Amino acid sequence: MTRRPYGLICPISRACEILQPRWTIQILTELWNGSTRFNDIRRGLGNISSALLSRRLRQMEALGLIERIEDKAAGHVDYYRTEKSIKLEPAMNALAEWAQCHIEAEIALGGAEASTIMWGLRRMIDLAELPRRRAVIRFHFRDDPPPKYPHYWIVVEPGAVLPELCSLDPGRDIDLYVETGTVSLAAILEGRSSIAREKERGGLFLSGDPGLARSMGRWLRTSVWATVAGTLPLS
Amino acid sequence: MTRRPYGLICPISRACEILQPRWTIQILTELWNGSTRFNDIRRGLGNISSALLSRRLRQMEALGLIERIEDKAAGHVDYYRTEKSIKLEPAMNALAEWAQCHIEAEIALGGAEASTIMWGLRRMIDLAELPRRRAVIRFHFRDDPPPKYPHYWIVVEPGAVLPELCSLDPGRDIDLYVETGTVSLAAILEGRSSIAREKERGGLFLSGDPGLARSMGRWLRTSVWATVAGTLPLS
DNA sequence: CAGTATCCGATGCGATACTG
């Protein structure tokens, strides 16, 4: 931040100076995805410390990238993108498209923790495509080495806005069992592979409710960048 | 570089991981502008140390962003962008446009050294718009505090590909005298102001050959981003 | 829930000097 400016007369460089501090763009993406609360952003980013997130949010506010709205009555704070940072969408889209086409899937999908993937997946479930009753889906990650929490439960209550995500057994009957790995599941979400292909490759097993299993392609939405032409697939 | 990855399943984040190390994007811009040689890039960036430039070039080569071509016979090395980094142009254009519209001119134009501006200006002279004889133009920067070298000479020889730039008196007769300041000149180059406006504001004085003075708007090209609609002007 | 307050450590970066 106080890092010495480039000192170039070049708009791209000025943009870089604003956007380069670590997590800045990721925070904007998180807000873009709908998070507004401190701890939602934090979970969405997975690995950021609350200290740094707090600092960064204030810097971004000072730079006019975000707006901080404190609701004293309700006792909480919401963060929103400003006009200024919303106007970054074309640039961010262009970066995403570039990454989809020019970064190999194995690299682009590696290194993500199961918890981070699941927290993102939670937002990608289309409740309208699920039965109008409670549904419990258990994900089991068979990575090597195994993640800290290898099991996750997605609990969908009828009428809820978002599913619930648990990393400890909520003690409900399970409708659908999903066996997968971080890379395979990430590849599906990012459009680098598909449910069908991962089943074939052995990266995805479904068991339990056959209806839920069959409709997975509908109730699990893929990323908005999944359809970019020229996306490099998982080999 | 070995900085810990974000660990997010998000193409934008992967793009960031590749592009965030300091000077990476600036190097790409330099190559885009036509530089191919180590010392040209270095001068274009103004403030980078040769040690860091060398390191960064090798990392970028390893990432597939640039190609290093060694001409043993001629005894020199050229750097070129690869297909991969050329495909970043849409993203870079989007960033430039955003910066033009959302970063105030005073901030966007501040802090550049006269030497860096002049080295860029050197590439923005349209030789076809200059008389077919030798022309010498002297720039004088009246900044406060004054730059290390307050005077620059642009020497255009007929038939040359690029003008020469000197910071020490080449001892030629001078055809045109330009008195200006770093911010004013930068504003003209970046399309945040114009020659006419800077003359009015007192940011630019011309004296000497009236023909050269009058045609300055033609022989001095502005940046490709100068015409972005909504560019924030210098106040 | 939404942060602060510290503290420490890695390393990225810059400056300088030197080479084939």
Added chain:
DNA sequence: CAGTATCGCATCGGATACTG
């Protein structure tokens, strides 16, 4: 011209612990 080789420092960022 096109780099290496060092070196030291600043600062950025992560971890941990604590608060209204």
